[in-house]
Amino acid sequence: MNEDEVLSEFRAAGALLEGHFLLSSGRHSAHYLQCARVLMNPDRAGRLAVALAAQLPRDLRSKIDKVVSPAMGGIIIGHEMGRALQVDAIFVERPTGTFELRRGFDIEPGEKVLMVEDVVTTGLSSREAIKAVEDAGGKVIGICSLVDRSGGEVEFEIPYHALVSLSFPTYAPDEVPEELAKTPAIKPGSRKPA
Template sequence: MTDEDVLAEFRAADALLEGHFILSSGLRSPKYLQCARVLMDGARAERLARALAARIPADIREQIDVVVSPAMGGVIIGHEMGRALGKPAIFLERPHGTFELRRGFTIDPGSRALMVEDVVTTGLSSREAIDAVRRAGGEVVAEASLVDRSSGKADLGVPFVPLIRIDVPTYEADAVPDDLAAIPAIKPGSRAAA
């Protein structure tokens, strides 16, 4: 799947949005990729997950025991990645602000996990989720995401495989350009802004 093929999937789902968006990190952006919309169609979610799984180097794929994703954004793509890789898929939640396993999910000591996210911007959520897997006794061998919007700057401490890299400017709330500031800001994600 080429970058244009991936963007076509987002466009077909009306998931490539333009406006003034407040990201989970608190940063502001003129574009937003609404992964929940692109993943709401099961066939499309499966296509994207299979394309992403195919990008993971074989030596990493062979190590994976379990797929782990952070709720909310990573749950659907994490499930689909588990299916594409033939591995169990579990997710982390933040009931009290820190990622943890719930719902009876466990990670066997020494299990090797693939962390799966929908979008990586700063990498903070990913690093927090990776730390939660370590606390639970597992080891994250790599991370995969549908979208890397970090401009290649996110340092996750593990190999990182995105399906597509999109360079979209982000701004601190007090440094938004005038043209963007003139548009009402909305928070389309699943978490309150930082």
């Protein structure tokens, strides 16, 4: 699936939004990808996961024991990646502000994990989720996401793959352009800004 086909899936789902948005990272943007909308259709979610799994190098795919994703945004794509890779998929969540395993989920010592996100902007959530996996004894051997919103700026110490990379500009609160600042920012996602 190429970038145009991926964006076509987002447009068909009404998931590519324009306006003034406050991102979970605390940054502002004139564009927002509502991954929950693009993933609400199981067939579309499955197609996107298969395309993302196909981008992973074969040697990485063959080593994955389990998929882990951060709640809430990563749960659906994580589940579909588990299906595409034919491994179990679980998630970490933040009941008290720090990612942890719950609901009877566990990670065996040394288990090789693929971290799966919907969108990566700064990489903060991924790093926090990786820490939870490592604290549980797992080893994260790769990260992937539907969308890399970092403009290619995010770096991890392990391989990272995204289905599509977008370079919509984002702005710190004190850098918001005057035109964008004229419109009140809305927070369409589920997390409070950082």
